[in-house]
Amino acid sequence: MREQPAEAQARAASALADAARAVGLRLTRRGARELSYRPRVRFPFLLMLWHTLNGERMTVTFEPDSAGGTRVKISGAAARGRHALAADPEHWSDALGASAAAER
Numbered sequence: 001m002r003e004q005p006a007e008a009q010a011r012a013a014s015a016l017a018d019a020a021r022a023v024g025l026r027l028t029r030r031g032a033r034e035l036s037y038r039p040r041v042r043f044p045f046l047l048m049l050w051h052t053l054n055g056e057r058m059t060v061t062f063e064p065d066s067a068g069g070t071r072v073k074i075s076g077a078a079a080r081g082r083h084a085l086a087a088d089p090e091h092w093s094d095a096l097g098a099s100a101a102a103e104r
Contacts, residue, residue, distance in 0.1 A: 001070045001096060005033050005062040008070040012060060012096055019095035023078045023086045024051065025058050035060040037076070051079065058086075072096065 001008040013027060013035055020026060025037040037058040039051035058076030065071045078086035085091055 001072055003070055004068075005064055005070045008072065009033060009035065009062045012062070012072065015095050015097070016060065016092070019091055020058065022091070023058075023082045024056065025078070033062045054079070 001012075003011065009030070013030060016035070016037075017027065020037050021040070024039055026040045027035060028038045029036040037060070039048055039056050041048060055077050056079055058074060058078070061073045061075075063071045063073070074092055076086075
């Protein structure tokens with residue numbers, strides 16, 4: 001992203017809301033250069049507990065880039081049925097308005 005990490009994090013918190021909801025997650029914590037997502041609260045609560053115990057979560061970190069912008073790293077785990085969508089870099093880069101750079 002072109003912004004500095006603090007600005008990028010603030011913009012990403014709202015920009016990723018719909019993308020995260022599509023894979024069953026919601027923003028639960030904003031830390032220093034980090035956003036944490038966990039399963040959405042829903043009924044029945046036993047189902048929500050299953051998703052939480054299954055390790056479904058996402059962490060978005062923001063690091064300064066050498067070009068003056070911000071490098072965004074998204075990591076985590078999603079439900080099996082939503083894994084293809086969660087693993088698609090374009091799903092996240094479109095929401096952020098950023099370019100997807102695959103690390104290999």
